[in-house]
Amino acid sequence: MTPPLLTVAMVAERLRVSRTTVYQLVESGKLGAHRIGGGRGAIRVSEDELAAYLQRCRDTAANNTQAPKPPARRLRHLRF
Known part of the structure; x- marks a missing residue:
């Protein structure tokens, strides 16, 4: 049985x-989808996609938290 397809909404x-x-x-x-019908067709996204x-x-967020942050750049042309 195929998983239900979701509309864009x-x-x-x-x-x-x-x-x-x-x-x-x-x-x-980035998000897999199916086009149903002729022409441009209706977009449907499976639960699995x-x-x-x-x-x-989630994987990208987990990998980004482990990366070191670059040092802050000092803006020499600004005076405070």
């Missing part, structure tokens, strides 16, 4: 972001 609601953000994630390839995207976000 449903994905946006679950992620608490705008529909435009979901369209951008799909267009950039959404879960995989969220896991990649």
